[in-house]
Amino acid sequence: MKKFIFLGVWIVLICVSLYWAVGRDTRPVVEAPLELPLASTVDNPYSHLEGYETLVRMQEAFVTHARTVKRSVVSINNLTEVASSNARSDLFSGEPGTWFTRFRYWLKRTFRKQYQMESLGSGMIFNDAGYIVTNYHVVEGANRLLIKFLDNREYSGQVVGVDPKTDLAVVKVFSFSHFEPPRFGNSSDVEVGDWVMAIGNPYGLTGTITVGVVSGKGRIDLGIATFENFLQTDTSINPGNSGGPLIDMRGHIIGINTAIAELGAGVGFAIPMETVEKVAHDLIDNGEVERGWLGVGIQNMTPDMAESFRVSRHQSGVVVNSIDEGAPAERAGMRQGDIIIAYDGKNVAHPQHLQNYVADTKVGQSVQIKILREGAEQTLEVEIGKYLS
Incomplete structure (x- = not known):
């Protein structure tokens, strides 16, 4: 009997031991982290504020567009051959060293040219x-072009066409x-106040990104080019940014940065992408830019001139002060003293507007x-001719 009692106790002890060793979860208990309000977190101290997520998405857009577009932006450099000393005198000089050493040095100086690189701008x-x-002003007067990409690829380049009247040029890279x-985007969709980015190589600093807003549209009479219709921006545009893109918040190119105003910092200008595309296609396809021609001399309407023409002092338009013989305007019956107020459905308020439209x-x-004409409104049908520069 005692044997059975002892065996039973032994079996119970074994079962209890197995329960504690196997059945019980022996893993350490990990307490759940204390959830703090967003305003108290170290990483995002302002995440609870209204508009925070919008700012984060804007920042992500800047980063994404910068990373994407930078691959298409290049540095344009000019190579100038460095003049070497007289190679013949090097060969027959009495400098120390064996004749073979001097001969090898002569070969190197004679057939291995050296160049000095000068950064011109962006493209x-x-x-x-x-x-x-x-x-155009980036490649004007350049001798030998070296095109460098952000990933350090380098190619020789050749100017295939220039258009000084819009300050644009096209360069061809030699590569398979x-x-x-x-x-590419459309600058007509851009509003004053829209955020934009500029990418370029100011002062030789490759792939520099600057951010700002569109400050104005349709800027004319700046003396930068013959045909002007610039976007104005406060995005930092410095020497070396010329030729680089101006980018909207969708990552589309809306213009080419071209100039800095002498008025002061924060005033830069870009050529609208519509103009860039038209000029570039003409230069690539034809080697020149084809433009329309009306054949008139025009001047701005002033209040005093409006009174002399017996129209309202607030009348907008441009006054025809001369007409070229045989020009499209003459064939259509236009006369000196006519006031042009609209062209192809677009209002004309400044001579530069008419010039650009034509x-x-x-x-x-x-x-x-x-x-x-004499206070009465008329409509003329004009067949536009070809502008010969």
Whole structure:
């Protein structure tokens, strides 16, 4: 009997031991972290504020667009050959060293040219064939172009066409590689106050990003180019940014940075992308830019002139002060003293406006020009000719 009692106690002890060793979860208990309000977190002390997520998304957009577009922005450099001393005198000089050493040095100095590199500005890939658009003043007078990409690729480049009247130029890269252009936008969709970014190589600092807003549109009479219709921005544009892109918040290129105002900091200008695309296509396809021609001399309307023409002092328009013989305007019946108030449905308030409208018109196209003559409104049908620079 005692044996059975002892065996039973032994079995119970074994079962209890197995329960504690196997059945019980022996893993340490980990307490749940204390949840603090967002305002108290170290990483995001302002995340509880209204608009915080919007600012974060804006920052992410800047980072994404900078990373994407920078691949299409290049540095344009000029190579100038460094003059070497007289190679013949090096060969026959009495300098120390064996004749073979002098001969090898002579070969190196004679056939291995040395170049000095000067950074000229920026450029942007225009299409996958390796055409690059930049400013005319960037490549003007350059001897030998070296195009450098952000990933340190280097290619020789050649200017295929220039248009000083808009300060634009196209350069071709010599390579069989496929190049990826950025996405192009439309500056007419941009509003004053929109955020924009500029990418370029100011002072030789490759891939520099600056941020600002569109400060104005349709800026004219700046004396930068013949045909002006600039976007104004307070984005920092410094020497070396010329030829680089101006980018909107969708990552689209809306212009090419071209100039800094002498008025002071925070005033820069960019050529609208519509103008860039038209000029670049003309230079690539034809080697020149085709523009429309009306054949008139014009001047701005002043209140005193308006009174002399018996129209309201607040009348907008431009006054025709001369007409070229045989010009499209003459053939259409336009006269000296006519006031042009609209061109192809667009109001004309400044001579530069009319100049730009005519230049952008396809040669041979017929347009309606609304004029005031002796106080009465008339419409003339004009076939636009070709502008010969």
